[in-house]
Every structure is written in structure tokens, then in C-alpha cells.
Amino acid sequence: MGREIGDFLRSRRARIRPEEVGLPGHGRRRVPGLRREEVAQLAGVSVDYYIRLEQGRGPSVSDAVLDAIGRVLRLDDTEQEYLRKVARPGARRPSAGPRAAADGPAAQKVRPGLRLLLDTLDRAPAFVLGHRMDVLAWNDLGDAVVGFSRLAPRDRNIPRQVFLDPRARETYPEWPAVAAETVAHLRLYAGNHPQDPQLATLVGELSLASEDFRRLWADHQVREKSHGDKRLVHPVVGELALPYETLTVAGEPDQMLVVYTPEPGSRTEERLKLLASWAATPAAPQA
Template sequence: MDRRSELREFLRSRRARVRPQDVGIKGYGARRRVPGLRREELAQLAGVSVDYYIRMEQGRGGKVSTEILDAVALALQLDETERQHLHSLVLSGSGTTKTKADYTAQQQHVRPGLRCILDTLENAPAYVVGRRLQILAWNDLARVLIADFPSLPLERRNLARLTFLDETARQRYVNWQKKADDTVAFLRVDAGRHPHDDEVVRLIAELSEKSEDFRRMWADHTVRDETHGHKPLYHPAVGELDLSFETFRIPDDPDQALTVYAAEPGSPAASSLRALAAKARAGESFAEVV
């Protein structure tokens, strides 16, 4: 990934969304040629020289202090995920992040204890996702409701590929557009954390080539790490299921996350999950589930 290009476009996109009047800057009338903040206005708000900010935006600023990055983040009204993304993009050029050799040597493994937790969640679809949105582990109900992970080649066990390249995902996620937006936003977070990972670069290139939707969303430079929310799913055997989800980072490996879907107790969705889970455990066909 071209770190300088990513940093430049991210900062440009964030400058463009800040209205000058919202940060107390006057003179934003009809003659204004650029949307949002100009570089010199952002530099003033962050308390740095215009030349210094321009060099930083272009990735030529050398070592940048945490205080300056936080000042820029505050001026741009970044949320916490965006602030961390900015730090990652800048620090990736300082020699403090992993090298390509590190990624070649390191593989992610799901601890046996975490796999045991997945298996105990019999009536709740759950899976563990790792770097590059690779699905590392899952329980039976996730296999039935989201994707038949064991039957997929290893490279297809990937949340981004499933979302954009598998037609089944467009059926399973009731609000596919929201799911796709969230997927792209988190993939950019992952790419910012690991800019020297050739596999994530290849994944982005593949999705850009094969999916017009992905290309359009990727160009927005959105970063977001959604940890909970409402995400209804659909299964042809039971129809729509009104579900919520929670995502938990694994303490000893922050690049792994456990996502669990749940239904309101006593709701139709809860009954549907139990029916799907019972059929999955029995190895029966889903055609008879109603």
C-alpha cells in the first residue's frame, strides 16, 4: 500500500468534510473554490506552520509527534477510530511498524479456549475474524446462517470477499449496503495498521478489479470499527431474523475479534435460531424448517 498516497487522500477527504463556519473560520462565501478546510486553515487550527502541515500531508514530514497528530485530529473533528488511523498512517513511515518479513513469518491461530467458547454458543451465530478480515474460526450456526465456511477454499473464507464477490451474502445480509460499508471501513483500518502486508494489498487490488461497489466505497476513505449494532440476517428456511451483534477484541491478539449475533429472548428470531441450530446439530436438511 502506498502510505503517502493513503495519508494524503485521507487527510484531504477529512478536510473536505469540515465546514469552515463550524470551526469559527470566516470568509467562506461563494468565492471559495475548495470544499471544507484549506491547508492553511487546518494548519492554523492545529497550531503548526502551513509548510509543516503540507509536508506532513504529503508524507514528507519525517517524525511527527503524537501531540501534533492529536492537534490535527482535533481540528479535523476525527473520531477515535479515525484518530488512530491517522497515527497508523504516519507511524508506518517511521520504521516503527512491522516489515514484510514479519508478515511472511507470522500466522494467526485461534486459541483452543476461544474455539471452545464458539462451540458453547449453540444458539448464537459466532465467528472469529483476523487480519485482512479472514475468517479464522466459526460455530455451526454461523456456518448455516452466514456461509458454509468448511466448504470454501481458504482464500474465500474472507469477510470482504464474501461480502462483495459472493451473491449469497447479498441475500443473507438484509441491509447489504450497510454491511458492505462497514466491511470497507474496517478493511481500511486493517490496511492502515499493517501497511507492509502484501496480502492485504493484493486483497484490495482483487476487490477493486472485480467489484464496482467496492471501488466506489474504497474511494471514500471511510474508516470505522463498529463493535456493536443491529444487523438483520436472512435464511431461506426461516426468513428474516432481527438480530443484534457484539464484537470483542481478543486481549492477547488485537488483530483477532470475536463477533456474536443474538436475538431478543422470546422473539421470533430467537425461535428461528434455535430451529436452525437444532437442524445443524442433527445434520438434517433445512427445507422443512418453517
């Protein structure tokens, strides 16, 4: 936990220039951004107290102190909530299951009602994400767009797809943005589930295989996957412009329903209709 909060706070300090917070920017600095002493001064806490917090030795730190540090470091709402979780690990939402502390979050299942909901979204590609951004379920059009059913169960994971699939950079024309968003959401998950051994395995695997992942993971960006836009090149119908909305599943806080919502009357909508028709053909070729 000490390394997690220390790395996060140091990365946030490094992005703030002294002159942005009213401090003189001249003089030699060994590292970019604010010094620990400057953060402590601006937040109204002692230097020793802030250093202990950055070392992970401040489990009883108050919301007022964390809010003050967040204001100095210009954290957004997601980053501020992440800071609270890594600063007070005992207050994190517990993972489900009696063996969660030792084995990580329990295996997830998608309830029948949610699967039925997926099937009713016949004009929109949709899928359900779970722990570590594993893909748990999808509708027919979501499968036609992404091809989940053709993947081995272990590979039905968004970070693995983005960083390990050799076709990913061709599939996503804006791959750098997709990669950064994926890592930022995985980092947010890590704040909720620091004891998940499968997360540690995934991060280790991706770190060994991808220099881009190592760089993005070390940057400590955290971001919710709430909504946005994604461009995707499909091997059958070509480029698709896909706005998306992400909804947390009630009663299953670690599951998210992701729905692509193409603009009505757009070329993407027409191409999705073609893709749906193609996917419904029994003899449809595999892309």
C-alpha cells in the same frame, strides 16, 4: 505511506465546511471543504509544516500537533488513532513473525481454548475473524447461519462475501450499511498492516470487481467493528435480527471473536432454535 496519509487528510478536509469552524464560506473554491492553509492556521502550525505532513514527510510529528489537526478536522477516537499510525509508520505495532515486513502478517491459528469457547456458545452464532477479516473458525450455529463450511477457504473472508457473492444483497437487506462498515474496518486494518501483500491483493481484486468497493475505499472511512446490529435473510428460516458484540482475543490482538446476541424471546431467537435443530439433523439439506 505519503499517499495513505495524504488521501486520508484530504478526505477529512473535504467534509468540513469553512463556516463550521468560523471561517467565511463565500468565495470560489476549487475543492470542497477546508484548504490546507486553513487547517494549518486553525491547528497552529505553519503551512509548510502541514503540507509536508500531508505529503508523508513528517515522521517525527508530535502527538500535540496530530491532536490539534484532529480537533480541526473533527476526527473521532478511531480516526485519531488511525492518523497517528499513518503519520508515524515506524511506531506501529509490528506484525508477528520474523518475515512480517516482507511477507505481511504471519498465518494465523486459533488456539484450542478459543475453539472450545466457540462450541460452548451453542445458543449464539459465533465466529473468529483474523487478518483482512478472514474467517478462521466458527461454531455450529454460526455455520448454520452463514454457511462458512460450504465455502472454499479463500472465500471465507467477509469483504469477499459482501462484495463478490452475487447473493449478498439478498442476504443483507441493509447491504449499503454492511458494505460501508466492512470497508471502514478493512481500512483500519490497513493502518496497522501497511506491508501486508495479501491485503494489497485483496484490495486490488475487490477494486477491479466492484465499483461500490472502489468508491467506499476511496472515501477513507475508518471504523472499529465493536458492536452493532445486522439484519440477515436466511434461505431456510427467513429474516434474522442479529445484534452483535466483537471482542479482541487476549494474546491475539489481530483476532476478534464475533458473537450474534439475539434478543431473548424474539422471533429471531425462535428461528435460531429451529435452525440449530435443523443443522443438527444428519440428513439436513444444504441451503
